[in-house]
Amino acid sequence: MREKLAIPEAEWPRAIAELCGLNHIEEAAVLSTCNRMEIYVVALSQHRGVKEVTEWMSKTSGIPVSEICEHRFLLYNKDATQHIFEVSAGLDSLVLGEGQILAQVKQVVKVGQGVVGFGRNISGLFKHAITVGKRVRTETNIAAGAVSVSSAAVELALMKLPESSHATARMLVIGAGKMGKLVIKHLVAKGCTKMVVVNRSEEKVAAIHEEMQGVEIIYRPLTDMLACSAEADVVFTSTASETPLFLKEHVKDLPPVSSEVGGLRLFVDISVPRNVGSCVSDVEGARLYNVDDLKEVVAANKEDRLRKAMEAQAIIAEESKQFEAWRDSLETVPTIKKLRAYAERIRVAELEKCLSKMGEDIPKKTRRAVDDLSRGIVNKLLHGPMQHLRCDGSDDRTLSETLENMHALNRMFGLESDISLFEQKIRAKVEQSQK
Numbered sequence: 001m002r003e004k005l006a007i008p009e010a011e012w013p014r015a016i017a018e019l020c021g022l023n024h025i026e027e028a029a030v031l032s033t034c035n036r037m038e039i040y041v042v043a044l045s046q047h048r049g050v051k052e053v054t055e056w057m058s059k060t061s062g063i064p065v066s067e068i069c070e071h072r073f074l075l076y077n078k079d080a081t082q083h084i085f086e087v088s089a090g091l092d093s094l095v096l097g098e099g100q101i102l103a104q105v106k107q108v109v110k111v112g113q114g115v116v117g118f119g120r121n122i123s124g125l126f127k128h129a130i131t132v133g134k135r136v137r138t139e140t141n142i143a144a145g146a147v148s149v150s151s152a153a154v155e156l157a158l159m160k161l162p163e164s165s166h167a168t169a170r171m172l173v174i175g176a177g178k179m180g181k182l183v184i185k186h187l188v189a190k191g192c193t194k195m196v197v198v199n200r201s202e203e204k205v206a207a208i209h210e211e212m213q214g215v216e217i218i219y220r221p222l223t224d225m226l227a228c229s230a231e232a233d234v235v236f237t238s239t240a241s242e243t244p245l246f247l248k249e250h251v252k253d254l255p256p257v258s259s260e261v262g263g264l265r266l267f268v269d270i271s272v273p274r275n276v277g278s279c280v281s282d283v284e285g286a287r288l289y290n291v292d293d294l295k296e297v298v299a300a301n302k303e304d305r306l307r308k309a310m311e312a313q314a315i316i317a318e319e320s321k322q323f324e325a326w327r328d329s330l331e332t333v334p335t336i337k338k339l340r341a342y343a344e345r346i347r348v349a350e351l352e353k354c355l356s357k358m359g360e361d362i363p364k365k366t367r368r369a370v371d372d373l374s375r376g377i378v379n380k381l382l383h384g385p386m387q388h389l390r391c392d393g394s395d396d397r398t399l400s401e402t403l404e405n406m407h408a409l410n411r412m413f414g415l416e417s418d419i420s421l422f423e424q425k426i427r428a429k430v431e432q433s434q435k
Contacts (some may be wrong), residue, residue, distance in 0.1 A: 001063060001067070001068075001071055002035075002036075002037050002062040002142065002272060003272055003273035003274060004062065004063055005032075005033050005057060005060075005061045005063070006037060006272055006273060007032045007037075007060075008032075008240070009031050009032075009107065009111060010271070012029075012030045012108070012111050012112070012115075013030075013111065013112075013115045015028070015030050015060075016028045016029065016112070016115050016116075016118055017028065017115070017116065017117060018022065018056065018060075019039070019041060019053065019056060019117065020058060020116065020117030021407060022049075022053070022226070023048070023049040023052060023368075024042050024043050024044045024045045024052055025042070025043055025044075025049055025052060025053065025117075025304070026041075026042045026043065026044060026117075026119065026121075027042040027117055027118065027119035027120075027121055027122040028040065028041045028042075028117050028122065029041075029108055029122045029125075029126060030108070031084075031087070031105065031108055031119055033101065033104050033272070034149060034179075034270060034271065034272040034291055035093070035094055035149070035203070035272075035291055036087075036092075038087075039053055039057070039272060040122055040125065040126075041122075042079065042121045042425075043371065045354060046076060050074060054068055054069065054072065054215040059079075064096065078320065078324060079196060081125065081320050081323055081324065082319045082320050083197055084105075084125060084126070084129045084314075085128075085129055085132040085133075085316045085320060086103065086316060086324075087101060087129070087131050088101065088102055088105045088129035088130060088132050088133035089100065089102075089132055089136035089142070089312050089315075089316060090133070090136070090137075090138070090142060090143070091136075091142075091152070091309050091312055091313075091316075091353050092378045094149065094152070094294055094295060094298055095141035095145040095149060095151075095152050095157055095294070095297075095298055095310065096149060096293070096298070096305045096309065097137070097308065098143075098148045098149065099137070099143060099409055100146065100148050100149065101133075102130065102133040102134070102137070102179075105126060105129055105130055105133060107150060108126050109123065109126045109127060110124070115210065115219045116178065120330070121327065121330070121352070124323070124326065124327070128319065128322075128323045128326075129318065131318055132315065132316060135177050135315055135319070136312045136316070138162070139311075139315060139345075140308055140311040140312050140315070141308065142175060142308045142309075142312055142420065143428065144313070147178065148182055149270055149291065149294060150179050150180075150182030150183045150185075150186055150238070150270065151182065151186040152294040152297040152298065153183060153186075153236060153268045153270050153289075153294060153413050154183060154186040154187055154190060154236075155186075155297045156268060156289055156293065156294055156296060157234050157236070157266055157268050157289075157295070158190060158296050159296070159297060160262070160264075160266055160287065160289075161233075161234070161261055161262060162260070162261065162262050162341065164188070164260070165233075165260050165261045166191065167191060168260070168261075169190075169195075169233045169234055169261050170229075170231060170232045170233045170234070171187055171192055171194075171195040171232065171233070171234050171236070172195065172196045172197075172198065172228050172229060172232035172235045172236070173187075173195060173197045173198070173236045173238075173247065174197075174198045174199075174235065174236065174237045174238070174239060174275070175198075175237065175238040175239035175240075175271070175275075176199040176204040176208060177240065178238070179238035179271075180197070180199070180236070180238045180239075180403065181204075181208055183236045183270075184197065184208055184212070184217070184237060185212075187265055188212055192215075192217075193214070193215055193216060194215070194216040195215075195218070196218045196220055196228050196231075197218070197219055197220070198221070198222060198225050198228055198230065199219065199221075200221075200222050202219050202221075205217065205219040205283065206219070206416040219324075220321045222288045225245065226254075227248060229246075229251075229254060230254050230255055230266070233257045233261040233265060234261075234265075234266045234268065235265065235266065235267050235268070235270050236269075236270070237267065237268070237269045237270070237271055237275035237276055238269075238270050238271050238275070239271055239275055240271070241271070241273075242273060243273075243396070244273075244274060244275060244276060245273065245275045245276065246267065246277065246280055247277040247279055248277065248279040248280060248282060248283055249279050251265075251283045251286050252265075252283050254285075254286075256285050257285070259309060263285065264285060264286065264287045265282060265286050265287070266286075266287050266289065267283060267286060267287065267288045267289070268289045268290075269288065269289070269290045269291075270290070270291055272291065274290060276288055276290075278429060306382040312319075319369075322350070328402070329402075331403065332389040332402060332403070332406045333356065333404070334385060335406045335409055335410055335415060336389050338410075338413075338415040339382065339386075339389075339413060339415060341410060342413055342415065343378050343382055344376075344378070347375070347378050350374065351370065351371060351374050354370060355367065355370065382431065385405075385409055387400060388402065388405040389397050389405055389406055389409070408409065
């Protein structure tokens, strides 16, 4: 299901545009990795927003809504903030504290720059999540000895091979992108000195070879993939291919591997969508492991994980409070703007009256002095009300108090518009969809 729902990075801007075209969705972001598929939205209505996003997911993936509803998880407001902060900190990863997810969260912000639906709230949320991810890694030792999905894949393969064959097992890595490169690095770290790397182009493999001095890395083109598999005991796959590279028919005729490596050819697939079809499991002499099987590696250091996670949670709680205060403060922004505009209209009108009374030939210096005086008076008068409209977590003022002040100022100065901002947004959306 994750595979069908996965949205490649190049498609994120299109997905954001489509989501924001829905009636009740204002802003959106997509976080789609090998281990998760998450959509973040700012919605005008919780119930309708969820309904529209679920229907959109069904339409783009071909999965019935009822099936998506069985497997989806929904988080709202503070819980959603807490979740993305945990994700960025590596707490929600298969491998606690792994660094790759933080890079993926950064990529969401990078790709979102300039995309209309990646608006102020969502952009603020993801940028804050990056800060949290960095802080947790700096202030706790969560990343100490942490393993990535790639290193867990190498660990898993070595767990499944007889120890005596670790140095001699024939390793094949298919795909030399980020994940593939990490697999190669971890194999080298575990003492592997020779491996075959199959990739579309030789360039990346040559660069890796340059980096790993003293290790024999043999490049083979994608067309040689099956021939290379016939000569391998362990096959790691991590390509961006949309269709499986290995199916039952490709694997069943491969020559058997020696009993020294356990008599089973291991396929360790860390790609999404999968590079190895699940049907390969039915082939005698082959064993298939995918991303979900890596949990076995992770279970080993559970206690240590829990302790580190508790340290990180304290930072996340503190940062969540700050972010929520920032978001809440956005509610008062329209009132702040209206109050400033209201005061500015009065200032300008009164200034004009004053200057006209002073006659035509007043010096520029005097004109500027009167202008500065009027601005100074207005700013001093506005300072108090403005302070009471700001709720950024830096003082003890609660949100409810700030919102009370906002409503009071709206009433006092007649700043309320005829229809609420919410209604305006809904109407604009409906009109847009009818065009």
